Amino acid sequence: VTALSCDDVRERAAAFVLGALPEDEAAAVRDHLATCDDAHAEVAELGGVVPYLAETLEPVEPPVELRARILAAAAADLETRRAPAAAVAGTGPAAAAGATMPGGPMVEIVPAPVTPPAAEDRTTPRRSWWPFGPAATVGLAAAAALAIAIIGSLAGGLLRPSGDEYSTALRSVLDAASAPGSQIAVLASDQPGGPRGLAAVEADGTVVMAMSGLDATAGSQVYSAWMIASADSEPIPIGEFRVGGDGVGYLPNGAGPASPGVVLAVTLEPQPAATTPTLPIVASGGARPAPEQAA
Amino acid sequence: MSEPTASLSRRIPTADDAADRAALARVAAGELEALEILYDRYRAMAFAIALRITGDRTAAEDVLQDAFLGAWRHADRYVDGRGSVKTWLLSIVHHRAIDAVRRRRPTSELPEPEAPGAMPTALVLPDVFAEVAGRLDADAVRTALAALPEPQREALELAYFGGLSQTEVAARTGAPLGTVKSRMRLGLLSMRRLLGGEEAIVSEEPT
Numbered sequence: 001v002t003a004l005s006c007d008d009v010r011e012r013a014a015a016f017v018l019g020a021l022p023e024d025e026a027a028a029v030r031d032h033l034a035t036c037d038d039a040h041a042e043v044a045e046l047g048g049v050v051p052y053l054a055e056t057l058e059p060v061e062p063p064v065e066l067r068a069r070i071l072a073a074a075a076a077d078l079e080t081r082r083a084p085a086a087a088v089a090g091t092g093p094a095a096a097a098g099a100t101m102p103g104g105p106m107v108e109i110v111p112a113p114v115t116p117p118a119a120e121d122r123t124t125p126r127r128s129w130w131p132f133g134p135a136a137t138v139g140l141a142a143a144a145a146l147a148i149a150i151i152g153s154l155a156g157g158l159l160r161p162s163g164d165e166y167s168t169a170l171r172s173v174l175d176a177a178s179a180p181g182s183q184i185a186v187l188a189s190d191q192p193g194g195p196r197g198l199a200a201v202e203a204d205g206t207v208v209m210a211m212s213g214l215d216a217t218a219g220s221q222v223y224s225a226w227m228i229a230s231a232d233s234e235p236i237p238i239g240e241f242r243v244g245g246d247g248v249g250y251l252p253n254g255a256g257p258a259s260p261g262v263v264l265a266v267t268l269e270p271q272p273a274a275t276t277p278t279l280p281i282v283a284s285g286g287a288r289p290a291p292e293q294a295a
Numbered sequence: 296m297s298e299p300t301a302s303l304s305r306r307i308p309t310a311d312d313a314a315d316r317a318a319l320a321r322v323a324a325g326e327l328e329a330l331e332i333l334y335d336r337y338r339a340m341a342f343a344i345a346l347r348i349t350g351d352r353t354a355a356e357d358v359l360q361d362a363f364l365g366a367w368r369h370a371d372r373y374v375d376g377r378g379s380v381k382t383w384l385l386s387i388v389h390h391r392a393i394d395a396v397r398r399r400r401p402t403s404e405l406p407e408p409e410a411p412g413a414m415p416t417a418l419v420l421p422d423v424f425a426e427v428a429g430r431l432d433a434d435a436v437r438t439a440l441a442a443l444p445e446p447q448r449e450a451l452e453l454a455y456f457g458g459l460s461q462t463e464v465a466a467r468t469g470a471p472l473g474t475v476k477s478r479m480r481l482g483l484l485s486m487r488r489l490l491g492g493e494e495a496i497v498s499e500e501p502t
Contacts, residue, residue, distance in 0.1 A: 011476065012476075013480070014476065014479035014480035014482075014483055015454070015460075015461040015476060015479055016422065017422065017424065017483070018451065018454040018455050018479060018483075019389065019390065019393050019422075019454065019455070019458075020454035020459065020460050020461045020464065020479065021460065021461065022460055022462075026422075030422070043424070044424045044425065045427070045484075045487070046424075046480065046483040046484070046487075047422065047423075047424030048424045048425055048426055048427035048428075048487070049427055049483045049484075049486045049487045049490070050386075050424065050455070050483070051378065051379075051381075051382040051385065051386070051423075051424075051426050052426070052428070052431065052436045052439070052486065052490060053440070053451065053455045053456075053486075054340065054343075054344050054385050054389065055431070055433050055436040055437075056433065056436050056437045056440050057340070057343040057344060057347055058343060058433075059339035059340050059342075059343050060339060060342045060343040060346055061338070061339050061342065062338050062339070062341075062342040062355070062356060062359060063352075063356065066338075066356050066359060066360070067331070067334060067335075067338070069356075069360060070330075070334060070359065070360050070363045070364065071327055071330065071331065071334075073360060073364050074327055074330055074363070074364060074367045075327060077364065077367065077368060078325055078327070081325075
């Protein structure tokens with residue numbers, strides 16, 4: 001389309017504001033308006049009527065799960081925007097892996113830091129062993145919100161179909177989370193781009209956990225999952241798993257007490273069957289009623 | 296694009312507009328909560344538009360996701376004074392819905408679909424103009440649309456809700472292109488007058 005004259009623009013103004021011009025012609029109108037000395041008041045005059053056409057419709061409520069789907073997509077978008085910074089700040093294979101797969105499954109790029117401010121402040125001393133306290137509370141609330149968003153994104157099919165092990169594990173977690181009385185926890189580390197995952201605690205205490213971004217286990221090493229009921233109770237081992245080169249961990253059938261609001265954590269143990277956790281915590285998160293119950 | 300002239304920016308910002316602009320500023324800063332606020336405020340209007348245009352609930356849901364994600368990413372591009380936040384948001388929804396139906400048609404005038412998230416700028420940043428008559432209740436607007444001469448109303452509806460180009464409107468109605476252009480223009484001008492309490496323009500159409 002060649003450049004338009006002022007008369008050409010006037011002639012196309014109505015179709016332009018209604019969106020009824022072919023895209024190349026609309027672009028030519030925009031180009032003209034952007035540079036023309038004439039204010040082309042007729043375009044604003046006609047265009048200012050268009051918003052009212054939408055007002056003639058009766059509002060229609062979209063499905064409730066669409067809200068979570070959109071928020072999950074926005075949260076993931078936010079992460080991809082922040083990912084380059086995390087890759088620079090972070091060290092180790094987990095941070096690098098996170099930065100190289102912005103298009104990967106939704107959940108992999110939606111970490112929920114337990115203590116967001118500390119995670120960005122590299123000089124902050126390592127936090128104490130158990131993630132209770134004011135900062136953790138804020139983080140856990142955000143994690144619960146993200147868990148709901150993630151559930152929604154899966155329900156809406158936003159998580160792209162994938163045969164990879166993490167996606168398969170996540171589906172198992174979400175199946176468990178959809179059972180009546182289940183709780184769900186988003187696990188995250190305080191390292192940007194660090195290990196993260198999702199766990200469901202069923203009503204009978206069965207725990208299904210999917211983790212990604214973990215370092216591979218070597219020799220007798222094993223990852224141990226822990227459950228703790230409150231700030232002053234001892235962590236209870238609920239299951240163990242090993243991790244290969246893909247950084248994915250899957251605990252299909254952990255077992256522990258199913259009290260409400262428990263916190264889940266993962267540690268790397270030098271030997272299986274640890275009865276007390278070896279610090280530091282690799283990732284942790286608080287369980288909340290799954291969205292079906294919360295809604 | 297030049298700024299709308301003062302005489303045409305008669306829209307008086309309301310308290311809602313101020314709250315919406317504050318929310319949009321927070322959206323631009325990456326606050327998910329603010330996106331929730333705007334979504335909850337306009338989701339039913341947005342879904343009504345998307346559903347009317349696409350005629351398909353699944354497609355309408357995708358349109359809403361694309362549109363709100365577009366708003367999320369480009370909130371900083373909203374231009375204060377060129378329409379309310381509501382108009383801006385609903386215009387994005389409208390553009391995405393029109394885009395969706397045009398892609399379904401074999402006579403598509405649009406390029407191939409891009410990867411999700413790589414929206415063409417023109418679709419993310421629709422052409423938005425300040426509302427000419429302030430905030431009106433839906434009944435008043437419906438009355439105005441219903442009061443248009445039938446050919447004008449049909450031309451507006453086929454373009455705005457049908458996603459038809461002016462050429463396609465001409466083909467659909469069997470009217471010459473020049474007549475269709477005239478009906479669109481007169482329809483918008485009549486609508487404007489009716490919204491302001493005047494009468495529609497009933498004009499002999501050129502052939």
